Amino acid sequence: MKNQLITYKKNRIIFSHERKNKAIIDIYPSQHLLTYIREGILKVKQGKEVQCFSKGEFVLFKKHTQATITKTWGKGEIKFSSIVFSFHEDLIQEIFTQLNIQSPKKSKKSFENILGVISNPVLNQFIQSLDLFLNEGVEMDNQLARLKTTEAIIGLIRTNNELSYQLQNFSVKSKADLHQYMNFHFLENKKLVDFAKETGRSISVFKKDFQAIYDTTPAKWLKKKRLDYAYKLLTTTNRKASEIYLECGFEDLAHFSKSFKSQFQINPSQIKTLQTSK
Numbered sequence: 001m002k003n004q005l006i007t008y009k010k011n012r013i014i015f016s017h018e019r020k021n022k023a024i025i026d027i028y029p030s031q032h033l034l035t036y037i038r039e040g041i042l043k044v045k046q047g048k049e050v051q052c053f054s055k056g057e058f059v060l061f062k063k064h065t066q067a068t069i070t071k072t073w074g075k076g077e078i079k080f081s082s083i084v085f086s087f088h089e090d091l092i093q094e095i096f097t098q099l100n101i102q103s104p105k106k107s108k109k110s111f112e113n114i115l116g117v118i119s120n121p122v123l124n125q126f127i128q129s130l131d132l133f134l135n136e137g138v139e140m141d142n143q144l145a146r147l148k149t150t151e152a153i154i155g156l157i158r159t160n161n162e163l164s165y166q167l168q169n170f171s172v173k174s175k176a177d178l179h180q181y182m183n184f185h186f187l188e189n190k191k192l193v194d195f196a197k198e199t200g201r202s203i204s205v206f207k208k209d210f211q212a213i214y215d216t217t218p219a220k221w222l223k224k225k226r227l228d229y230a231y232k233l234l235t236t237t238n239r240k241a242s243e244i245y246l247e248c249g250f251e252d253l254a255h256f257s258k259s260f261k262s263q264f265q266i267n268p269s270q271i272k273t274l275q276t277s278k
Contacts, residue, residue, distance in 0.1 A: 013145050014084040023071045023080075028184035030198040031086040032170050033061040034152060036127060040073035040080030044114055053116050058123065058156060062113040062169060064176040083130065085149045092171040095153055101164050111169035117156055126155050175200035178209050186225045189249045192218055226250065227263045234271045241268035 042053045045068040053059050071080040133140045157163050176199040196206035210218045230248040233239055250256040260268045
């Protein structure tokens with residue numbers, strides 16, 4: 001089946017995130033992620049440490065956690081398939097209030113940014129409740145998407161007592177490493193205020209921190225970074241400007257072409273001509 005994306009106030013559910021080819025992806029998510037593995041194996045690498053999660057398991061990723069994930073499968077399997085819930089800390093805070101969970105006492109146990117949870121009858125029943133949307137083609141509205149995300153997290157807490165402690169780490173607002181965040185998300189076409197919010201900053205602090213790191217403004221840096229990426233695509237693939245400008249963070253082809261020529265002194269359409277003439 002095709003991927004289905006449902007968004008509710010920036011909380012998202014991706015129904016069946018399928019791959020029939022092995023994929024290795026570097027991630028630095030701007031939201032917390034809860035992944036349920038329907039089929040295959042998910043390998044997560046942080047530095048030298050590698051964790052493997054298999055069919056039927058849940059994996060929680062704290063936002064602003066850099067990792068390399070590999071979506072693959074073992075003998076007798078033919079694909080990787082998952083359900084991915086993304087959410088902000090306000091949903092965790094709301095759930096803690098709803099369940100009347102008190103802040104746990106200090107513990108010697110350290111907080112973890114990536115948590116694996118083995119499924120159980122309660123969680124299996126929850127996954128079965130999604131069959132109507134996964135297999136029957138019924139669309140899920142925004143309100144129900146948030147409800148199902150909430151239900152998944154409550155199910156995890158109710159069946160794993162240690163998670164209430166670990167999820168305290170997910171409920172606290174935090175700042176992203178700006179350099180890492182921007183290098184992972186610079187192609188996303190959104191306003192500066194959205195970049196600021198997702199890195200845990202006000203727009204004024206975001207601009208100040210950005211200037212300190214890059215010695216330029218966010219707008220100038222984003223434009224150059226996106227155009228450099230576009231130049232790479234045009235010179236290493238057979239794709240045309242009309243096929244890549246949206247992917248490179250531009251809304252308008254004419255604006256993209258004008259900006260490209262200003263930076264490289266050549267129209268993007270002339271790249272192929274220039275290459276074939278060499």
